[in-house]
Amino acid sequence: MQFTLISKTFDANIPAVIAALLLVLLAFTAIVGPAFIHYRPDAVDLNQLKQPPNKEHLLGTDSKGRDILSRLVYGSRISLSVGIIASSLSMCIGIFFGLISGYFGGKVDMILSQIFDIFLAFPSLLLAIGISTVMPPGLTSAMLAITLVGWAGFARLVRGITLSLKEQTYIEASRALGASSARILYKHVLPNALPLLFVAGSLRVGGFILLEAALSFLGLGIQPPAPSWGSMISLNRAYINSAPWMVIFPGLAISITVMSFNILGDFFRDKFDPKMQA
């Protein structure tokens, strides 16, 4: 019976089902995974440097003798939390400015739109690099950088939605009844924007996770010994020839995670907004 429930929700779209299951698994791993892991992610074992996957270390050990599986599990917390928190933050900021820009129009819109365009004028990684350089590297700088890279895209989207909704009769009616702008925006415009925002958000989380991975790969985001998947790849890439598993597994983790978000995002987009471009 649950099977039919799931199939109905997902329109029997097998990739979407698999993606959803993978993400649930990932969330589970991030939240309670560390409880099942024997090795600490920073536990250095100099007798077990660069070991291939074996019975003791299911995915092998890295160049400092740390268990890769445990680093992947602990790292899932980092990657997921940065991805989700950064996208939520940039979405909130984007919604705020997008609503204002779209609703009030005129000079406010002109100035805000120009600001959106300026932020969108930077290639995302370059802007993220520029921002994370001005402060000490770490979780905060990565989050700030990703948020500042992403907010303008959401803002422009929300502005478009607001512009199109602004002319609706029920908005006019609310205004005639004396509703304040804030109330109109909050009660009428925003709820109608939510489905599209949800789609846009889910399609972008993957990009944010990739951005975080790139930043930590470059040494600008999460710093070692914190097990960010991206930094795992950069730390061990010198040994790719002799011990490839150290690089392959973190990369697989990133790819599968991002792919699941993208597949789900595609599915939601097809469901909620068939007009939206790929």
Added chain:
Amino acid sequence: MTFYILKRCLLFIPTLLGITLITFILMQSLPGDPVQGMVGERASPETLVRIRAELGHDRSLPMQYIGYLKLLFTGELGRSYYTNRKIAEDLYQKFPNTLKLALTAMLFASVVGIGIGTFAAVKRDSIWDRLVTLISVGGISIPVFWLGLTLMLIFAFYIPLLPPSGMGDGSLINIILPATTLGTFSLSYIARVTRSSMLESLSQPYINSARAKGLPEMEVVLKHALKNSLIPVITLIGLDLGSYLNGAVLTETIFGWDGIGQYALEGIMKRDYPVIMGVVLFGSIIFITMNLLVDISYQFLDPRVRVKK
């Protein structure tokens, strides 16, 4: 139409200024002396005084920004902290390499992307179609740097076919791995857009007429449907070319390719702030220039847009 072009070019300017403003603000936020940030650590005291006067360090911040703009206008991007070479010169030297890589990657991405996108559209809903969709989703999900490393592992180490890194003597074989890595992301998007665009074209009435005329299917697909589907794809190609600046940082690092991407990374590793900011600014200017060109060319490419205006 000329009016639209002029308008677009005019709007370009505030965005360009905005980029310089944000870069300026970032540079002001850097730890340390911002004048050193422009001038480099090994500068002589005379140079420091001169640049300080030019930047008007004793002046207010807005005046300093004007001074910064003046310097930029003369093509002055400062000097590296470490090598004390002019950043503008370094960029001038390395950019052609990045350009070579980007163009090759784009060629690869377009040819393969359009190819498999068309194939998927023609064989709609078949196993091939699903496979192409899967590949395209995968292509945009894989981190560029990991893809590069994996390709290097397979094709340079396990099967010693291609050189693992370096630009070599400039021969083509060195560009294969980096270009493939850089291009895969675009390839996926191009395939997707080609597919949906082709699907739309193939459902047009004139395709039926072509088939009814007795034209071979290959000609129908390639000569008629494909040509008309290419407009969104071309826009995508133009935009993606600009975003290769992102991918280049990662790809050039992995493959030791001497372009502005690797230059940026070296700057990051050494905390060479003038270099980092120089690349950010330079890259962004190229990016928005590309976007502007794509925007304008769209006017020429799609007659429907002209009519609407």
